[in-house]
Amino acid sequence: METFFDEKNKLLIFRMNEEIDDYKVQEIRRRADNEIQRYMPKRVIFDFDKVSFMDSAGIGLIIGRYKFANLIGGKVELANLTNSVRKIFDMSGILKLIPETEIEQYS
Amino acid sequence: MNKSFENEMKLEFVSKSSNESFARVTVAAFAAQLDPTVEELADIKTAVSEAVTNCIIHGYENKIGIVKIIAKLRKQELILEISDKGKGIEDIEMAKEPLYTTKPNLERSGMGFTIMESFMDSVEIESIVGLGTKIKMTKKIKSVEEENKEDFTMLTK
Ligand SMILES: Nc1ncnc2c1ncn2[C@@H]1O[C@H](COP(=O)(O)OP(=O)(O)O)[C@@H](O)[C@H]1O
Numbered sequence: 626m627e628t629f630f631d632e633k634n635k636l637l638i639f640r641m642n643e644e645i646d647d648y649k650v651q652e653i654r655r656r657a658d659n660e661i662q663r664y665m666p667k668r669v670i671f672d673f674d675k676v677s678f679m680d681s682a683g684i685g686l687i688i689g690r691y692k693f694a695n696l697i698g699g700k701v702e703l704a705n706l707t708n709s710v711r712k713i714f715d716m717s718g719i720l721k722l723i724p725e726t727e728i729e730q731y732s
Numbered sequence: 733m734n735k736s737f738e739n740e741m742k743l744e745f746v747s748k749s750s751n752e753s754f755a756r757v758t759v760a761a762f763a764a765q766l767d768p769t770v771e772e773l774a775d776i777k778t779a780v781s782e783a784v785t786n787c788i789i790h791g792y793e794n795k796i797g798i799v800k801i802i803a804k805l806r807k808q809e810l811i812l813e814i815s816d817k818g819k820g821i822e823d824i825e826m827a828k829e830p831l832y833t834t835k836p837n838l839e840r841s842g843m844g845f846t847i848m849e850s851f852m853d854s855v856e857i858e859s860i861v862g863l864g865t866k867i868k869m870t871k872k873i874k875s876v877e878e879e880n881k882e883d884f885t886m887l888t889k
């Protein structure tokens with residue numbers, strides 16, 4: 626996972642580039658919460674462009690960060706959902722709660 | 733070995749969450765013999781990941797145990813059995829409910845069984861408290877060839 630912070634807009638971007646499962650999510654969660662606490666962003670964007678696999682651990686991850694960001698007055702958004710990632714999120718209903726946003730794909 | 737199965741494999745590994753990726757990739761590589769589509773392969777990987785994760789975090793609750801996977805290929809069908817000898821499920825109907833989890837503190841979403849049921853053709857749960865849990869799942873594989881044929885029929889219509 627790579628982190629980018631845009632100070633002017635208080636925008637924190639997490640570019641996920643690993644498989645998101647119960648094992649990987651433990652480290653992602655720890656790092657994401659650290660960065661959120663450190664930067665106190667208004668917006669937190671999770672970018673899924675480079676995610677090749679995600680199971681239901683991803684649902685817990687996003688709901689957990691949504692709650693954590695709310696505590697500090699920040700909002701979570703999702704970007705570049707791949708078909709397989711969308712399929713998992715669709716099932717959980719969290720796309721009704723957490724908005725999708727457009728950001729550039731990177732290479 | 734039962735003759736009616738064209739192919740069969742068995743995999744046993746220690747219940748460490750670092751093995752989740754290994755387990756789903758191995759089953760997917762085995763199932764690749766049926767020539768599945770990219771989406772079917774992704775569905776299989778996800779269902780395996782859900783079942784194996786459950787054995788590790790719910791069955792054994794992160795104690796050391798053995799997770800066992802048996803995979804069979806019969807005609808165009810994948811048949812999976814994923815089992816643990818862990819604590820078992822008290823109320824199976826409840827466990828299958830979407831959003832039901834006994835571990836919300838671990839940020840579990842309770843969507844595992846719902847995902848397995850929607851990504852596979854059938855899911856059966858056998859469980860005895862104190863003895864363990866076995867998940868049987870099947871999925872028919874529409875071979876890539878068949879899919880191409882369909883595309884072709886659509887084109888020529
Ligand atoms: N192998 C297992 N051994 C014991 N309990 C299990 C097992 N698999 C599932 N369960 C129980 O069923 C519940 C629902 O499972 P699931 O739908 O995968 O959601 P989650 O894993 O997010 O809790 C779990 O919270 C757990 O109580």
Ligand SMILES: [Mg+2]
Nearest residue numbers: 782786844845
């Ligand atoms: Mg689960």
